[in-house]
Amino acid sequence: MGNYHHKRIRHKNRKVNKVGERPGTISIPADALKPRIVVYSYNQTDLQVSEGTDMRTITEQLKRCTDHTHWIRVNGIGDAQLMEDIGTFLGINQLVLEDIVNTHQRPKFDEYDNYAFGTSRIIYLNDENELINCQFSGIIKENLLMSFEESYDDYFSAVITRIKAGKGLIRVGGSGYLFYALTDTILDNYFVVLSDLGDQVEETEERVYKSPSKSIMFDAQQLKRTFITIRRACWPERDKINDMIRSESPLINNDTKIYLRDAYDHCIQAMEIVESYKEVTGSVIDLYLSMVSNRMNEIMKVLTIISVIFIPLTFVAGIYGMNFSRQDTHGRIIPDNMPELYVQHGYVYTIIAMLFIALVQLLVFWRKGWFNKL
Known part of the structure; x- marks a missing residue:
């Protein structure tokens, strides 16, 4: 088994509003990426896709496709005016817009009069083996889902493939089901990350017995911090999914709730894996210190x-x-x-x-x- 050289955790655009600033203020982080907009408009027989960088991309697609479900995907949040325009167009509360651009939010699900708002933590390992922790936000309306991501990474390629294929419930399940599908993709990727980190835990544990050195303790401590970060994403994600299951909003129908229960089980499973790996990394540190002693x-x-x-x-x-x-x-x-x-x-x-x-x-x-x- 090879050496993994696990790097530190990297958080993107983690900016909090200044103390005493007016609630609902849209403060864009200095390093936020400029938005790229892709609109997927689909029904059981048709799929229309348009791309752009301004509100015209959204409004023209919605006017052209009146009997479709729309997924408006915004990658990058570095345009305060666009955020204001989206809030005005969809009738979104300023506090929701503030939560979208302040990307330190914990996973949650909030209901409003004619829409719902949810956030999740997107966690993955990049090519340099750094743990990336960024925010996904979604506004659910009738026949419309607008999602916000901080990067240009194609994180939901599997969902896009399902929409293009037109099989299953993805095209007929509505915006609530689409939001579930995106959330489930985020949870599935947790298992990919945990699998890679599990290999690193096993490799670190083997090094303790074969050739103990100071680097083992540092690597194990970094892994432990990584698992703590994932745990902070999993625990509130469980509560968020539970809130969606208990929701009485028509945006989350009973068919979608059946799948949400499955996602809830996946979240519990991910939490158990995180806890077990966190205990193992703590044991590795204790074992190394005991061997040194x-x-x-x-x-x-x-x-x-x-x-x-x-x-x-x-x-x-x-x-x-x-x-x-x-x-x-x-x-x-x-x-x-x-x-x-x-x-x-x-x-x-x-x-x-x-x-x-x-x-x-x-x-x-x-x-x-x-x-x-x-």
């Missing part, structure tokens, strides 16, 4: 054994290293001052005694099994 204990044990061996030897050497004279200044013998200094072969006897002491200590340590645990 055990290794340090082994090193300290070796040093302690060496020190214990040399302590009595140092004591002996220190005793006979004291330079007390055998004779006084008048040449008289001082009987208590190290008579061993004049013993024949005393040096050899001392060395032998020191070796014997060291061997006895080594034998005792060996009998106790200390060397087997090093």
Whole structure:
């Protein structure tokens, strides 16, 4: 299994309005992309697609296709005037427009008089293995869904393919079913991300046993932060889907609610996977720290054994290293001052005694099994 070098999390355009700013103010982030608009107008037998960058793209398509369901897809939110025009055209509350451009929202589902508004977190790994966390917003009206995404990435290509194929309920299910289909695609991609991250967790866990290093702890901590980010998206997504299931709005019909229950199960499953992986990454960190601690204990044990061996030897050497004279200044013998200094072969006897002491200590340590645990 290869090395993954997981990078940090990248959030796009995460700007919050200034403190005290009027509610409903549309503040476009400086790095927001200019909008690209694609309108899909379809019914059971026909599909019309138009592209542009201004309101004319929307209004002309809606006038031309009067008996169709419309998906107005806006990629990029970097045009405050367009947002204002969309709000006026669809009769959208300013607070909703504010939530669309302030892309730090948690997943939610709000109902209004003649429309509903929902948000989700789009999470995916880019080519550089960075976790991208950006916002998806959708306004649901009768026979119309307007969605907003921060990037130009073709995140919903599978849904577009289903619309072009014209099979299943996608063309006849209405705007509420289309919103479900987009939400379900977001949830499905969570499993793709979790699968890739799961491989990284397993690879990191194997590295702990094979060649533990500091990088393991840093990689595991980054993975843990990644799972926390996904968890923050999954938990409110569950509540959002539950709100849609319990909704009495005619925009979310009973047929759609059946599929929403399936999406709810998928969300619970994703949450369980996130929790389990988060626990594993925490265990990897704990295991690495425990192994480092055990290794340090082994090193300290070796040093302690060496020190214990040399302590009595140092004591002996220190005793006979004291330079007390055998004779006084008048040449008289001082009987208590190290008579061993004049013993024949005393040096050899001392060395032998020191070796014997060291061997006895080594034998005792060996009998106790200390060397087997090093």
